[in-house]
Amino acid sequence: MAQTISMPLNRVEGDLEVKVTVHKGIVTEAQVIGTMFRGVETMLTGRGALDGLVITPRVCGICSISHLLAAAMALENMAGSSVSVNSRLVRNLALSTEKLQSDLRHLFLMFTADLAKKKYQDQALYPEAAQRYQPYRGSAVVATILATRKLPQIIAILGGQWPHSAFIVPGGVTSRPTQADLRQCGMLLGEFRRWYEQSILGCSIEEVMAIGTCDQFNDWLEKKEAHYNSELGFFLRCGRAFGLDSLGAGPDAYLTAPDRIRYQKPETAGGGFLQDGVLTPFDQQAIIEQVKHARYHERICTGHPLVAETHPVEQPADSKYSWCKAPRYAGSPAETGPLAEALIEGDSLCTDLVASQGASALTRELARLLRPARILLNMEKWLERIDTSKTFYRPTALPDDGTGVGLIQAPRGMLGHWVQLSGGYIDHYQIITPTTWNASPRDDRDVPGPIEQALLGTPVENPEDPVEVGHVVRSFDPCMVCSVHAVSKNGLSLGRLRIGT
Amino acid sequence: MKKGRIICVGNRLLSADAVGMLVFDELRSRSLNKDIDLVEGGLGGLDLLPWFEGCSRIALVDRVVGFCPPDTVLRLELADMLTFCRQGYSHSGGLLYLLNSLPNLGLDPMPVVCLIGIEGAGSPQTVRKAAELALDFVLNT
Numbered sequence: 138m139a140q141t142i143s144m145p146l147n148r149v150e151g152d153l154e155v156k157v158t159v160h161k162g163i164v165t166e167a168q169v170i171g172t173m174f175r176g177v178e179t180m181l182t183g184r185g186a187l188d189g190l191v192i193t194p195r196v197c198g199i200c201s202i203s204h205l206l207a208a209a210m211a212l213e214n215m216a217g218s219s220v221s222v223n224s225r226l227v228r229n230l231a232l233s234t235e236k237l238q239s240d241l242r243h244l245f246l247m248f249t250a251d252l253a254k255k256k257y258q259d260q261a262l263y264p265e266a267a268q269r270y271q272p273y274r275g276s277a278v279v280a281t282i283l284a285t286r287k288l289p290q291i292i293a294i295l296g297g298q299w300p301h302s303a304f305i306v307p308g309g310v311t312s313r314p315t316q317a318d319l320r321q322c323g324m325l326l327g328e329f330r331r332w333y334e335q336s337i338l339g340c341s342i343e344e345v346m347a348i349g350t351c352d353q354f355n356d357w358l359e360k361k362e363a364h365y366n367s368e369l370g371f372f373l374r375c376g377r378a379f380g381l382d383s384l385g386a387g388p389d390a391y392l393t394a395p396d397r398i399r400y401q402k403p404e405t406a407g408g409g410f411l412q413d414g415v416l417t418p419f420d421q422q423a424i425i426e427q428v429k430h431a432r433y434h435e436r437i438c439t440g441h442p443l444v445a446e447t448h449p450v451e452q453p454a455d456s457k458y459s460w461c462k463a464p465r466y467a468g469s470p471a472e473t474g475p476l477a478e479a480l481i482e483g484d485s486l487c488t489d490l491v492a493s494q495g496a497s498a499l500t501r502e503l504a505r506l507l508r509p510a511r512i513l514l515n516m517e518k519w520l521e522r523i524d525t526s527k528t529f530y531r532p533t534a535l536p537d538d539g540t541g542v543g544l545i546q547a548p549r550g551m552l553g554h555w556v557q558l559s560g561g562y563i564d565h566y567q568i569i570t571p572t573t574w575n576a577s578p579r580d581d582r583d584v585p586g587p588i589e590q591a592l593l594g595t596p597v598e599n600p601e602d603p604v605e606v607g608h609v610v611r612s613f614d615p616c617m618v619c620s621v622h623a624v625s626k627n628g629l630s631l632g633r634l635r636i637g638t
Numbered sequence: 639m640k641k642g643r644i645i646c647v648g649n650r651l652l653s654a655d656a657v658g659m660l661v662f663d664e665l666r667s668r669s670l671n672k673d674i675d676l677v678e679g680g681l682g683g684l685d686l687l688p689w690f691e692g693c694s695r696i697a698l699v700d701r702v703v704g705f706c707p708p709d710t711v712l713r714l715e716l717a718d719m720l721t722f723c724r725q726g727y728s729h730s731g732g733l734l735y736l737l738n739s740l741p742n743l744g745l746d747p748m749p750v751v752c753l754i755g756i757e758g759a760g761s762p763q764t765v766r767k768a769a770e771l772a773l774d775f776v777l778n779t
Contacts, residue, residue, distance in 0.1 A: 195651075242684070246735070272738075273735070273738040273739045273742060274739070274742040278739070279739065279742050279743060279744075282684060282687065282736075282739055282743065283743060285684075286684070286685070286687045286688055287688065289685055290688075299685075300680075300681075300682070300685070301680075
């Protein structure tokens with residue numbers, strides 16, 4: 138008999154419900170439901186050109202720099218202007234700081250809490266998992282809270298305030314950091330790097346960056362006790378033992394935005410779309426929003442983000458099950474986030490992990506845990522490159538009429554802002570967040586979104602505590618508070634269940 | 639080291655959740671004892687942690703719902719707060735996650751923490767009363 142599970146997923150950011158149908162212990166159908174109308178785009182219409190810089194960072198309490206940067210870049214794109222090297226470096230540092238904090242907190246405060254649940258109590262690694270990952274008191278949890286607490290100081294030093302900073306504007310940044318400011322940022326970064334290497338990696342960043350294959354990863358794990366017992370080493374062992382490497386494959390289509398922050402491969406600086414192993418350059422014109430299954434008017438809310446509007450349907454049909462639109466790239470759903478970044482940039486370890494074992498909740502989280510290594514190396518270089526004698530801002534005149542797009546890699550993946558001005562006022566605004574890509578509903582061809590696809594085939598041992606579903610959903614780090622609802626094949630609800638603490 | 643700190647939290651843009659900010663404005667208009675820090679905590683969650691370091695007594699000021707009649711003020715100790723509010727990490731739970739974690743973070747000194755909770759959007763009288771209660775707590779009077 139099939140059962141449907143509807144889970145409220147706490148510990149993710151926002152409002153999301155996942156409804157899965159379980160038949161013979163396997164998920165056979167999944168719906169990811171955005172339960173709230175955001176409406177920020179609607180609020181912006183008719184406002185002044187610069188208002189997006191103030192309002193859109195409030196979309197997210199964690200990623201405010203990301204939205205501020207995308208909003209500024211959309212206006213710069215419209216003006217056809219460029220920014221100075223200094224301002225680009227400062228922006229990169231601020232955005233990367235947000236990523237560092239988000240990556241570590243997501244893994245050890247949200248994701249691994251489920252590995253400390255009783256479901257795994259018969260596993261040999263369970264006692265240590267509980268000791269490390271128990272909410273509020275686990276050793277990895279406490280260490281992460283303490284190590285990430287000072288990171289926002291970097292943004293505050295560079296930009297004067299965090300969260301909801303306002304120092305990124307069309308033309309650059311409004312701050313002018315001194316050498317002393319930069320030294321202070323360097324000290325904060327150095328302190329974080331020491332913790333990341335000692336506790337998370339158990340070795341230097343350079344040693345981990347040299348790992349290129351699964352076999353080398355296994356050799357690294359066994360090579361030293363410090364590797365084996367590091368957070369990376371234990372998570373790898375625990376993830377494999379608990380079966381995370383067999384959950385949540387996803388759509389095998391990955392997307393990244395054009396990115397000013399390059400880690401290794403300049404040739405992918407323009408972003409990319411990787412589908413079935415074929416990488417094509419990113420083209421924002423290939424993005425389209427579809428709303429057959431979203432609670433919006435299909436005639437006016439479908440199309441490229443510069444055209445598609447945001448008008449909710451007052452009494453939507455049951456088939457319109459989500460407040461998230463369904464963005465598609467070249468007609469395909471696409472996963473975005475740290476794993477997509479790693480694969481499109483050609484990170485050899487992540488590429489080999491996916492090639493040999495497939496994408497999974499484990500590879501997604503490993504990509505997230507390893508991303509700070511690349512970020513930290515870049516941040517150190519950027520700090521050194523800032524020349525305080527040169528400009529941080531170029532006056533930028535905005536046209537009264539025009540269109541612009543700002544695309545960046547936010548902590549959870551590709552973020553896009555599209556804006557159209559008319560007579561100096563915002564005539565149209567669209568935002569596609571990373572979670573809108575990952576948690577999208579079915580599209581106009583009824584093709585499920587990335588998380589919906591990743592859930593298909595997931596084994597569920599106990600429908601009353603569907604931990605496995607939580608693993609898959611959380612591995613995408615959705616920026617929504619989430620719930621899961623179980624129902625039987627004939628649609629009868631088995632109750633609304635909350636997972637986690 | 640500061641003796642006491644008052645951290646007001648809430649959202650100025652959302653009138654139903656702005657009362658903590660009104661108390662902040664009330665306190666800022668006064669000449670406070672030099673041993674007291676006043677912090678506009680906004681919607682900060684875990685990132686308020688640095689403000690829990692380096693002082694002995696902390697009063698959080700925020701709106702509460704369902705604890706007492708409208709337009710009244712109450713004081714909850716940390717242990718009471720945690721009894722009512724065990725919640726995971728989310729936008730809304732960031733501060734609660736911090737409070738739940740606080741006893742495990744090895745802070746030295748571990749501050750004595752209370753919540754000055756206000757029911758309702760905050761009349762001038764309740765805002766003043768909340769400010770007085772917060773001051774009384776951090777000064778341990």
